[in-house]
Amino acid sequence: MPSPSQPSTGERRPRAMVIDRAWRGLGPGPQALSGPGGAPLTRTVKLIVLPLIVRPALRPELAADFLDAREVEQLDALIRESGAVLEATARWFTLLKKTRRALGIVAGNPQDLYFQRCFELATEHGAPGPDADAVARAVLEDVVDSSGGRTVEALKEHLADSARRARLDVELEAAWDGREAVPGAADTGLAAEVLEACGAAGADSPAFAAMVRAGHGSLLGRALWAAHPADVWDRSDVPPHLGLTAHRVPPRPEVGRSASTATLPAPFDRTLFERLFTVLQASTHREQLPTVPELVRREAGRSCAPLGLCDESLRVTVVLGGRLAVGLDPLGAGTSVAGSTAAHRIVNSRWQREASVLRARRMTVSPRPDPDGGVLGALAQDLRTPWTAYMRRLWVRLHGRDVRDAALPDAAAAWGVLDGVARSVMMDHRARVRTALRTLSATTATAAPAAEPRSA
Incomplete structure (x- = not known):
């Protein structure tokens, strides 16, 4: 049945x-x-x-x-x-958010911090009972204590000191002036070899280790500092930095003092504060992070390093990600780079089966205007330039690993990150299309006037 x-x-x-x-x-x-x-x-x-x-x-x-x-x-x-425990989880989450507001806690994303704790509470206690307020307060205090002061508020206080900000600015200027900008770029032929091997069977590829030893990630980063290297991705219609900066050459990072998830600039254009803001917001195990002063000290050097990363295996994964990103073809338009790899075929076939992508593909050839005033059209446009969303999410994930000193040991590990980012971007686009369609449907239903009787 x-x-x-x-x-x-x-x-x-x-x-x-x-x-x-x-x-x-x-x-x-x-x-x-x-x-x-x-x-x-x-x-x-x-x-x-x-x-x-x-x-x-x-x-x-x-x-x-x-x-x-x-x-x-x-x-x-x-x-x-699991329906009963999920309902109890939802009720615990509502209670923890209410208690969080009462305690004046603002650091961190409540879903990241409390979802799994609430499931544990629901499994152990069921729905919130008479002592639930005390339990919720204890959980919140435990989460705060486990962060060890590694919060956005602590970062804001640390960077509020004018003398400290001045010293950091001098350090950033010296590190930026000491960079080595080199024309040219990494050879992406080895990247294609890695993507062919890993995408085909999840196997490792010795080419990954060869790229790390040769510093291919550093080569790309230094080339982007020098000027735009021509045709680094075998495509003249995409920017060499793949949307990681809004400028021709990445600018020197500033210290900064605030950040908002709604207005974060491209990764290479972010301030020191914005780079660490994303790390602290996304971290569920903050006790594993360095202390705030150490985070800031390390980030000052990292922000002036090639590709904004210190570990070479992570820089090489940016090269691999770029090679994959320029071959993404969600709409099946046949614009992928020459020599598409097994990794491209896996990701593109998965994406092209998406119902939201099929809708967007129809919109690209439809002569009719976008009925919702441009929202769906903008979502369709995202699929014509998929490398931007992919590379931004990839960089954020690699940056988080770099902060935690979590290098990628081999090509299989790198492919796990590359494929995971592709899935994440696809699911995010699917959710945005669904939201747009629901909004459009509700707007249409509300705006439709009642039928007027026609006079003879």
């Missing part, structure tokens, strides 16, 4: 779609963990559903992107059976 919330078909189904449909079948209980349309939030899937309910490491048959009918039924049953 097929599960109640899933249709009976013999076709393989995307795991994300199965999770979405099963989640909606739970009703309004886990609303605090859902988006406006009732689907689970991206962080809900990432932090709760996959690691704590699906647990692909214990159920490898559910780790694939597409599932057979039996696996669909198994996944659907797991989520439905």
Whole structure:
């Protein structure tokens, strides 16, 4: 018998779609963990559903992107059976946010910090009971204590000292003036070899180690400082920096004193404060980070290093990511670079199957104007220049690893990051399209006037 919330078909189904449909079948209980349309939030899937309910490491048959009918039924049953604990998780999360406001805590993203804690509370205690306020306060204090002062507020206080800011500015200027700008760029032929090997079978490639030894990432970074190297990616229609800066040459980093996720500039254009703001906001285990003064000291040197990274394996992964990014072709327009690799074929085929991409592809050839005033058109345009979103997200992920001294030991590890970023960008675009379509549908329904009787 097929599960109640899933249709009976013999076709393989995307795991994300199965999770979405099963989640909606739970009703309004886990609303605090859902988006406006009732689907689970991206962080809900990432932090709760996959690691704590699906647990692909214990159920490898559910780790694939597409599932057979039996696996669909198994996944659907797991989520439905977790309905009560998910509802309790949502109620704990609502309580923790309320208590957080009462305590005046503003640092960190509540979803990143509390989602998994709330699931633990729901598993241990069920729904919040009479002593829930005290439990919530203890959890929040524990989270704050575990951060060891590694918060955005602590960073703001550290950089508020005028004398310290002046010293940092002098250090940044000296480090920037001491750079070695070299015309030319890394040979991306080895990058194609790595992507062919890793994309084909997840195997390692000795070319990755060769690129690290030869400093191919540093070569690219120094070339971007010198001037725009020509045709570094074998494509003349994309900028060599791939949107990592809004300038012809990356500017010297400033110290900065504030940041907002809504207005963050391109990675190479961010201030010291903005670079560390993203790290502190995204960190769920801040105790693993250096202290704020040490974070700032290291970031001053890192921000003036090639590609804004210190570790060469991470810089080489930027080269690999660039080679992959310029060959991304979500719309199937055939504009990928010559010599497309197995990695390109895997990512592009996955992306081209997306329903949101199919809608965008139709829009690119449709003579009709965009009915919503440009939102869907802008989303379609994102798919014509996919390298920008991909490279920005890749750099942020590599920067976070660099701050934690988490190098990538081999090509297989690098491919795990590259492929994970591709999936993340695709899911983000899917969510934005769904939001736009829901908004358009609601606007159309509201604006439609009642039918007027026609006179003879």
